[in-house]
Amino acid sequence: MNPRHYRELIVRAVGEADGKTLGLIVEHVVDAERAKEILRASGYGVAGMSRSATAALVPQAQPTESNP
Numbered sequence: 001m002n003p004r005h006y007r008e009l010i011v012r013a014v015g016e017a018d019g020k021t022l023g024l025i026v027e028h029v030v031d032a033e034r035a036k037e038i039l040r041a042s043g044y045g046v047a048g049m050s051r052s053a054t055a056a057l058v059p060q061a062q063p064t065e066s067n068p
Helices: 003-015 020-041 051-056
Strands: none
Touching (some): 020 051
């Protein structure tokens, strides 16, 4: 989705009577902030770096073999 779509989603959510969508958006933002904190504490990224850029620094996990 592009930024305009998210903006419109947030504007509509603020106007909702039950606040359900706004609550979901807030949960998403809080989770993203926590993920950033975890990555920064693990040595990834620097201040001012976006969350996606920070996440891109994490090496890909190696596939694990399952033992039958």
